[in-house]
Every structure is written in C-alpha cells, then in structure tokens.
Amino acid sequence: MSYQLPPVWTKLQQHAMFPEFNHDERARYNFLANLNRYVSTVIAPGNKLAYDRRVEPNFIKEHSRSFVDRFEVGEAMRQDPVYQMWAALRRSTMEMRQQNGRAVVLRQAEKLASKVAKELKGSDSLQLKDDFKIPTYLTHVDNHLMPGSYHTEYFPGDVSNAANYDSGLFVTSGGMLGSLTDGGGRAIAAWVKETYPKFHPKKILDIGCGLGHNTVPIAQAFPNAVVIGIDAGTPMLRYGAARAHSLGVHNVKFIQADAADMKEFTDESFDWVQTTMFLHETGGKSIHAIFNEIKRILKNGGLNLHIEQPQYTSDMSMYEQFMRDWDAYYNAEPFWGHMHDLAPVDLMEEAGVPRDKFMQVGVKAINDLDKDKRDGKVTEDYGRSPIWNVFGGWKSATN
Amino acid sequence: MTFLKLDDMKTELSGSHAGASISETSAVDTMNDIVMAGNKSKGGRPYFLEDPAVERVLNISMAIAADLAVLHERLDTIERLLEARGHLSRKDIEAFVPDDSVAEERQTWHARFSARILRIIQQEVEAVAMPENNVPMRTIADEINEM
Numbered sequence: 001m002s003y004q005l006p007p008v009w010t011k012l013q014q015h016a017m018f019p020e021f022n023h024d025e026r027a028r029y030n031f032l033a034n035l036n037r038y039v040s041t042v043i044a045p046g047n048k049l050a051y052d053r054r055v056e057p058n059f060i061k062e063h064s065r066s067f068v069d070r071f072e073v074g075e076a077m078r079q080d081p082v083y084q085m086w087a088a089l090r091r092s093t094m095e096m097r098q099q100n101g102r103a104v105v106l107r108q109a110e111k112l113a114s115k116v117a118k119e120l121k122g123s124d125s126l127q128l129k130d131d132f133k134i135p136t137y138l139t140h141v142d143n144h145l146m147p148g149s150y151h152t153e154y155f156p157g158d159v160s161n162a163a164n165y166d167s168g169l170f171v172t173s174g175g176m177l178g179s180l181t182d183g184g185g186r187a188i189a190a191w192v193k194e195t196y197p198k199f200h201p202k203k204i205l206d207i208g209c210g211l212g213h214n215t216v217p218i219a220q221a222f223p224n225a226v227v228i229g230i231d232a233g234t235p236m237l238r239y240g241a242a243r244a245h246s247l248g249v250h251n252v253k254f255i256q257a258d259a260a261d262m263k264e265f266t267d268e269s270f271d272w273v274q275t276t277m278f279l280h281e282t283g284g285k286s287i288h289a290i291f292n293e294i295k296r297i298l299k300n301g302g303l304n305l306h307i308e309q310p311q312y313t314s315d316m317s318m319y320e321q322f323m324r325d326w327d328a329y330y331n332a333e334p335f336w337g338h339m340h341d342l343a344p345v346d347l348m349e350e351a352g353v354p355r356d357k358f359m360q361v362g363v364k365a366i367n368d369l370d371k372d373k374r375d376g377k378v379t380e381d382y383g384r385s386p387i388w389n390v391f392g393g394w395k396s397a398t399n
Numbered sequence: 400m401t402f403l404k405l406d407d408m409k410t411e412l413s414g415s416h417a418g419a420s421i422s423e424t425s426a427v428d429t430m431n432d433i434v435m436a437g438n439k440s441k442g443g444r445p446y447f448l449e450d451p452a453v454e455r456v457l458n459i460s461m462a463i464a465a466d467l468a469v470l471h472e473r474l475d476t477i478e479r480l481l482e483a484r485g486h487l488s489r490k491d492i493e494a495f496v497p498d499d500s501v502a503e504e505r506q507t508w509h510a511r512f513s514a515r516i517l518r519i520i521q522q523e524v525e526a527v528a529m530p531e532n533n534v535p536m537r538t539i540a541d542e543i544n545e546m
Binding site: 003005006007008010011022023024027028030031032034035037038039042043045046049050053054078081082083084085086087088089091092093095096098099100102103106107109140141142145146147148154155329330332334 | 442448464465473492497
C-alpha cells in the first residue's frame with residue numbers, strides 16, 4: 001500500500017471568520033499534519049509489536065499470568081523504549097500544534113474579535129450571560145492541552161481560543177474531518193435522514209456545541225428546524241455564531257448554558273437532543289445530571305444521540321483500552337477513561353430511553369476532501385481516527 | 400500578571416506605550432503573544448523517556464525540524480514562482496496556494512522528511528518486527544568467523 005498523504009492546509013475552507021495565516025504559518029501546520037501522519041502510521045504500530053512480542057511475553061514469564069487490566073498494561077508499556085519514544089513524540093506534536101495555532105491567533109486577536117462583532121451586528125443568534133458560571137470540570141483542566149481551554153477570554157470580545165481550535169483540528173485529524181472540519185456533524189445528519197426518513201424535527205438541541213462545526217451541518221440538513229447549540233465557553237459561542245452566520249446558516253442559535261442545569265429550556269421542548277464528542281469532556285457527577293436534564297427537556301418519543309469514541313467493554317482488548325487512554329492523561333482529557341468505562345445503556349436509561357430501545361452504531365466522518373478515497377483504509381490511531389461510536393435511542397412515547 | 404516584565408520589555412521595544420496607562424480596550428496591545436503562544440496548559444507535564452533531559456532535547460529538536468520544514472516550503476514556493484514568472488515578489492509568496500500536483504509533491508517531501516528525521520525510531524520498530532535481523536554484531540562476528 002502506498003503512503004497516504006494528508007491534504008495540504010490550504011484545502012481548509014477559509015470562511016469569513018477564519019484567522020489569517022501567512023505562508024510560513026501554513027507551512028508549519030503542513031509539517032505538523034505530515035508529522036502526525038508519520039507518527040501514527042509508521043511509529044505507532046510499533047507499540048502493538050512491542051506489546052505482542054516482548055511486553056506481554058516478558059510479563060507472563062515474570063508473573064505466570066497475563067495482565068488483569070489496562071493500568072497494569074500501562075505500567076509495563078511505559079518501560080518499553082518504542083512506547084516511550086512514540087508517546088514523547090505524540091505529546092510533542094500536540095504541544096507544537098497549540099503553540100503554533102496560538103501564535104497565529106494571538107497576533108491578530110483584536111482583528112478577529114472585531115470581525116466577529118461586525119458579523120453579529122443586528123443578529124440575535126448569540127446569547128451570552130454576564131453572570132454565567134463555568135462548570136468546574138472545564139476550569140479544572142485545559143482540554144487538549146489548549147491553555148485557557150474553551151472558556152478563557154483574554155479581553156472583552158475575544159475569540160482567540162475558538163479561532164485557534166478551529167484552525168488546528170485539521171492538524172490533529174490529518175485533514176480527515178473535511179474542509180470545514182464538520183465530518184462528524186455531516187455524518188450524523190446523513191445517518192438520521194437515511195435511517196428515519198419520516199422524522200421531521202422542529203427543534204434540535206446540540207449540547208456542548210463548541211464553535212458549532214458539527215451543529216451547522218445538522219442545521220443545513222434540517223432547514224425547517226430551529227437548531228440550538230449550547231456551550232459554556234464564551235469565545236467558542238461568539239466565534240461559532242459568527243461563523244454560522246457568515247456561512248449563511250440562519251436556523252441556528254448559540255446560547256450560553258450549563259448542560260447539567262438547562263433552566264433556559266422548558267420540559268419536553270426538543271424533538272432531538274444531540275451531543276458530539278462532548279460527554280468525555282464533562283465530569284463524573286455532571287454527566288448524570290446532564291442525562292437527567294436531557295430526559296426533562298426531550299419530548300416524549302424524541303430522539304437522543306451521542307457521538308463518542310468506543311466504550312471500553314470486555315470485548316475490547318486491554319491493550320486497546322490502554323492505548324485509548326493515552327488522550328485521557330496525556331492530551332488533557334482526564335474524564336475520557338472513566339467516561340468510557342460507563343455503560344451507555346445505563347446512561348440512556350437515565351435519559352428516559354428504555355433498555356430495549358437502546359441502539360448503538362458505528363459512523364465514519366463524511367469528508368469532502370476524501371472523495372477519491374471514500375473506501376480508503378483508515379489506520380487505527382486510538383482516539384484520533386474519524387470513526388465513531390453513536391449510541392442513543394428514542395425516549396418513551398409516554399411517561 | 401506573571402509576564403509583566405516581558406510585557407514591559409515589549410512595550411519598551413515597540414516604544415509606543417511608555418508611561419501610558421493601560422485601559423481595558425488597549426489590553427490586547429500589551430498581550431505578550433510571543434510568550435503566551437507557548438504557555439503551559441494545566442496539569443503536570445508527563446515525561447515518557449527515562450531521562451527528562453533527553454525528552455527536552457527531543458522537543459527542541461522537533462521544533463527545529465518544524466522550522467526547517469517551514470523554510471523548505473518557503474524556498475519551494477520561491478523557486479516555483481521564480482521559475483514560472485521570472486521575478487520575485489513577497490506578496491506572491493504570501494498568497495501562494497499549491498495546486499493539486501504541487502501539493503502532492505510537497506506532501507511527499509514532508510513524508511520523506513519525517514521519515515529521515517525519525518529514521519532511528521522506525522528502525523527500532525523494525526528491530527521488533529524482525530528480530531532475526533537484530534543479532535548483536537559480536538555474535539555475527541563469531542558466526543562469520545566460522546563461515
């Protein structure tokens with residue numbers, strides 16, 4: 001099989017809110033996307049080889065048994081030089097990606113803020129709250145090693161962290177999420193339309209919408225619906241509202257709200273509640289409060305779907321669980337491991353979906369940059385590949 | 400603020416805000432984007448190599464590698480523009496977007512570049528994949544001595 005090159009950065013759609021990149025900044029992202037591709041396709045497979053050929057055999061020799069859990073696998077793997085160097089390189093690429101992206105947006109922070117403010121003038125698509133309290137599970141960590149995470153404003157009106165996030169997803173995913181990095185939202189919208197052709201939702205809620213890259217494709221796919229994206233991060237909502245507006249998508253609103261206490265919304269007010277790669281960035285108690293709130297605001301007979309990475313089940317090898325845990329600890333998504341130990345069927349029951357109505361499917365990103373390679377093989381990159389687990393179900397038609 | 404000293408330095412260097420009070424709206428002017436870009440995220444940084452000093456050197460090497468790649472890409476742009484138009488313009492360089500075939504060539508260059516600088520890691524992986532090719536040279540010397 002020939003070496004698969006990632007798309008060049010200039011293939012990203014430069015929507016009107018996008019930060020300006022000069023020549024060398026673009027080249028820096030091209031380097032990182034290529035480096036990530038090399039590390040994930042050439043170096044990373046060495047982990048499995050080392051595990052199979054020396055880490056596990058040596059452990060068995062020493063203890064007369066194999067590993068009991070992923071934590072024991074981790075203790076042994078962390079002694080292996082192939083793993084050590086792979087992990088050191090992967091961490092290094094994540095840190096470089098943040099520094100490079102921040103350097104781009106911070107130098108033009110004021111210009112970005114005024115572009116966004118101008119775009120939103122006269123629009124009612126953004127609702128922020130002066131007294132909003134950021135959930136502690138967000139302030140406690142800088143998700144994805146992004147200093148300041150989703151919520152920090154460096155000055156009033158700032159969108160720096162959102163613009164950085166938007167510009168850099170390409171680097172981490174190697175361009176596999178499409179020209180607007182909206183491959184997840186496109187995939188779920190297409191799957192719902194295809195699977196439930198008679199479902200015509202009027203009100204859709206996307207919880208943890210961020211800058212709306214997966215919210216907008218849902219709004220585009222259901223033009224007769226009102227789509228509401230909620231998030232805690234002020235810069236994300238601000239940038240997201242302006243981005244959607246500049247893309248000509250007007251049936252979407254961005255509202256600052258706490259998913260664990262959505263007092264803005266009345267009981268049974270949504271036909272469809274969606275989360276996309278959100279649950280693993282919440283907290284151990286909040287996640288249950290969130291599912292209780294979903295139960296309250298979702299209409300009876302309404303649809304509830306969650307895009308996530310696969311759960312850790314007994315079917316998944318301990319080696320794979322260990323590898324998937326990498327992002328939890330080393331890419332600052334610490335709830336990732338605990339979240340993936342939960343049983344989705346239990347969570348959905350909390351959201352009012354009976355156990356026998358629970359469903360789970362695999363969905364691959366719809367990537368407009370990958371037209372010629374739609375059937376192309378994707379190398380497993382534990383937690384980074386654009387293939388997700390979707391779980392959810394229909395809430396009982398009666399209480 | 401932690402970076403006050405560096406902020407002052409920047410102000411001094413730019414020479415524009417000496418003695419001026421910093422109002423809320425001009426806060427952005429005093430942001431030290433050079434230092435802020437490289438801010439550390441929350442949480443202790445993990446070190447994967449046995450000696451953290453080696454990992455620090457690795458990170459410095461990778462940053463140098465990044466900018467070598469950037470320089471290469473820039474030079475590539477200049478050469479292509481010179482070839483195509485017979486003159487040089489900075490504006491042209493800034494605006495240059497590779498077409499599909501140039502993009503392919505450039506991405507291939509990046510692939511080969513990554514392969515060059517990470518050769519030793521690739522070879523570690525190959526050593527695990529093919530242990531038969533990983534016999535110590537002293538053993539081979541002894542074996543050859545018998546051949």
